[in-house]
Amino acid sequence: DGGITQSPKYLFRKEGQNVTLSCEQNLNHDAMYWYRQDPGQGLRLIYYSQIVNDFQKGDIAEGYSVSREKKESFPLTVTSAQKNPTAFYLCASSIDSRLSTDTQYFGPGTRLTVL
């Protein structure tokens, strides 16, 4: 089955701890993205990667870090510098982010709660 997996589904962490959210895809897509959703708001872009070993900041990158060492994987680390990390995090991938018709495929999401 081709798709995007995110783990875990629910994550609890104590304030001040870094936490890494996993995102893996076997669709052979070049581009990958991380979004954050808060109640009443649209998906906001944290980081995106157009190709392996390259990534760019999105609109709300402060307090987050990513890596793209493999095409299939794009982990997101929520650092202690992120002031309000409790949110729902969605990972997505697409074939080629430069194409207007490029459609995103989403994972099931991770709900992070910082206590």
Place this chain on the structure above:
Amino acid sequence: ILNVEQSPQSLHVQEGDSTNFTCSFPSSNFYALHWYRWETAKSPEALFVMTLNGDEKKKGRISATLNTKEGYSYLYIKGSQPEDSATYLCAFKDFNKFYFGSGTKLNVKP
């Protein structure tokens, strides 16, 4: 940061009703407009990709129109069914990034 707005925020209709909702986006430097459907406990799935002014797309009972000059897109559902209940997201594509609206949550009562 580009502003993409969707209205209404939520909608409750009876089975069989037809309905529509709006996505507004910047009318300058248009690249593409995407519609996604997000059912509860599932992942968002692509519905339509719209790239040209005047585009009309259709998939079964769902259709969408695009006006890039005035910066809006409409999504129509004809004869709503309970399985249409979901949040409908629009996303303005700015070259290699998407800007999402906050969605319209549709609830169709049997």
